[in-house]
Amino acid sequence: MTPPAGQPRRSEARRVRFDGPETKSRHSRLSLDIEPLFASFRAPFIGRPSQPPLRGGGLGIDLGIEVTRGLGVVLIGAYSAHPAQAEFGLNANEERVQSASAGVSNNAFAGLGLRYRMDVGPIESTLGAGLGGMVIVSPNGVQSGQRGQPGIIDGTVCSCDLGLACSQPGDVCTVRPLLAVYIEAGLDIPFRKRLAVGGGIRYFALPFDAGGFPAYVHAMTRIRIRF
Numbered sequence: 001m002t003p004p005a006g007q008p009r010r011s012e013a014r015r016v017r018f019d020g021p022e023t024k025s026r027h028s029r030l031s032l033d034i035e036p037l038f039a040s041f042r043a044p045f046i047g048r049p050s051q052p053p054l055r056g057g058g059l060g061i062d063l064g065i066e067v068t069r070g071l072g073v074v075l076i077g078a079y080s081a082h083p084a085q086a087e088f089g090l091n092a093n094e095e096r097v098q099s100a101s102a103g104v105s106n107n108a109f110a111g112l113g114l115r116y117r118m119d120v121g122p123i124e125s126t127l128g129a130g131l132g133g134m135v136i137v138s139p140n141g142v143q144s145g146q147r148g149q150p151g152i153i154d155g156t157v158c159s160c161d162l163g164l165a166c167s168q169p170g171d172v173c174t175v176r177p178l179l180a181v182y183i184e185a186g187l188d189i190p191f192r193k194r195l196a197v198g199g200g201i202r203y204f205a206l207p208f209d210a211g212g213f214p215a216y217v218h219a220m221t222r223i224r225i226r227f
Contacts, residue, residue: 030227031072035060035220039080041107042215045138046145046161047087047100053215054082054105060220064115074115074128076182078218079108084139100146103139107216109180109204124188124196134180134204134216136163147173162209180204180216188224196224 037060042053058080066072087100111132118125138161141149151158151166151173158166160173167174186200204216 029066031062031064031066032225032227033060033062033064033222034225035062035078035218035222037078037080037218037220039082039107039219040215040217041080041082041105043162045100047089047141047143048084049089051084051087051100054084056080056082056105058107060218060222062222066117070117072115072117074113074130075111076113076130076132077108077110079106080218081106098142101139101142105139106137107134109134109182111180111182113182113184115184122189124190124198126184126186126188126200128184129182131179131181133177134163134206135175135177137175138163141173145173147175149173162206178206178209180206186220186222188222194226196226198222198224 037058038055039058040053040055045051058078060076060078062074062076064072064074082105084100084103084105086098086102088096089099091097109132111130113128113130113132115126115128118127138147141147141161144150145152145160145164147161147164149172151160151171153171158171160166163175163178164173165176166172182202182204184200184202186198188196188198190196199219199221202218202220204218206216
């Protein structure tokens with residue numbers, strides 16, 4: 001049977017494939033985040049009883065891989081520097097003495113976590129949590145318990161400032177890694193196929209060094225590159 005004018009024969013009709021490479025998802029599974037950050041750190045440091053939060057800045061880098069739709073594993077590295085002023089107090093003779101030196105507290109974190117991504121219109125929102133190791137290098141000490149100084153001896157127990165531990169010989173306070181856990185939230189706006197810009201906040205807790213509830217917070221802007 002001859003088809004109507006201008007129409008192809010049935011055997012010649014265009015066939016559209018829905019399983020070809022042009023219809024497969026091009027969603028990127030790997031991502032790299034570069035994060036300039038503002039950091040605030042407050043902890044019960046020896047010799048700094050009235051010290052306000054130590055504010056500073058730094059840089060974070062996250063490498064993520066999506067394992068299922070929306071859920072991924074992320075490797076995090078971050079560093080921040082926090083200037084600290086000298087502190088003074090009164091000794092037993094009511095004399096003014098230095099209780100903490102000026103310097104910079106250098107904080108570094110490396111860890112592994114999970115991150116869940118949700119698409120809300122043109123915006124991507126993320127929630128995450130994880131754990132890792134944190135190193136806190138406080139300014140050089142001027143009294144017992146601070147970095148480079150003898151530890152505080154109480155019977156057979158030697159104690160030091162946050163992020164420090166007594167080492168032999170001499171029970172001197174030296175830097176030691178801490179276990180840290182974190183939670184985070186963020187928002188990102190894709191503006192190219194493989195690029196997004198956004199920001200977030202990340203809060204760290206030290207479950208085994210919680211005296212005085214130290215608070216360490218990152219507020220981040222970021223550029224996300226997808227591969």
